[in-house]
Amino acid sequence: MKTALKTLFVILILISCKSNKIESQESESLFLGYEKIGILDESNTGILWLRETLIKFKNDSVFIDQNPISVNKKDTLYSSSDGGFYYFQGIKTENLNKIKILTKEIACDYCPTEMKRNSEGKFEKIDREKNFEAEKIPNGLKAHEIIFKKIKNRKLRSELY
Numbered sequence: 086m087k088t089a090l091k092t093l094f095v096i097l098i099l100i101s102c103k104s105n106k107i108e109s110q111e112s113e114s115l116f117l118g119y120e121k122i123g124i125l126d127e128s129n130t131g132i133l134w135l136r137e138t139l140i141k142f143k144n145d146s147v148f149i150d151q152n153p154i155s156v157n158k159k160d161t162l163y164s165s166s167d168g169g170f171y172y173f174q175g176i177k178t179e180n181l182n183k184i185k186i187l188t189k190e191i192a193c194d195y196c197p198t199e200m201k202r203n204s205e206g207k208f209e210k211i212d213r214e215k216n217f218e219a220e221k222i223p224n225g226l227k228a229h230e231i232i233f234k235k236i237k238n239r240k241l242r243s244e245l246y
Contacts, residue, residue: 115241116140116226118233122153122168132157136168140186140219140226140233141241142177147186148243149173149215169196172243173215182221186228189214191246 119135133156141148153168154161175188190213199211219228226233 113141113143113238115142115236115238116233117236118226118228118231119154120151120229120231134168138231138233139241141238141244142184143244145176145178147173147175147177147188148241149175149186149188150241150243170194170242171196171213171215172241172246173213174243174246175215184219184221184226186219187214187216191243 116139118138118140120138122134122136135154135156137152137154139150149172151169151171151173152163153170154163156162170193171190172192173188174191175186177187178185193213199213200208201211203209217228219226219233222232224235
C-alpha cells in the first residue's frame with residue numbers, strides 16, 4: 086500500500102511539473118521581422134540594408150534584439166560595422182487585437198552614443214526607447230507596416246541583461 090501511494094505521489098509531481106512547463110512555454114512567443122534601414126553603400130545599390138528585429142513576449146514583458154544585416158540576392162551578411170546591435174527590455178499591454186509595447190535600451194554593441202546639451206550647457210546621453218503599437222494578425226504581428234512572423238522560441242540576448 087505504501088509503495089502504491091509513493092508511486093502515485095511521484096506520478097502526480099511529474100504531471101504537475103510537465104503541466105507548468107507547457108504553461109510557461111505557451112506564455113512565451115517570438116516574432117521576426119525586417120526593417121529597412123536604407124542603402125548605406127551608394128557604390129553598390131544591389132545591397133539591401135535591413136535591421137533584423139526579434140520581438141519576444143514573456144508574460145507581460147517584452148524583449149527586443151535588433152541586428153544589422155545586408156542582403157545581396159540570396160546572401161545575408163551580418164556585420165558589426167554596418168550598424169549597431171540594439172537590445173531593449175520593457176512591458177506590453179494588450180487590448181483586443183492591439184499590443185502596446187514600451188521598452189528602453191538596455192545595451193548596444195557598436196552603437197553611436199546620442200547626446201544632447203542640457204540646460205547647464207553640458208552634454209548628457211540620450212536614452213533610447215522603442216515604443217510602438219502592434220496589431221495581431223494571423224501567425225504574426227504588424228507594426229509600422231512591417232510584418233513580424235511567429236517563429237520557434239529561443240533565448241534572446243536582451244533576456245540575459
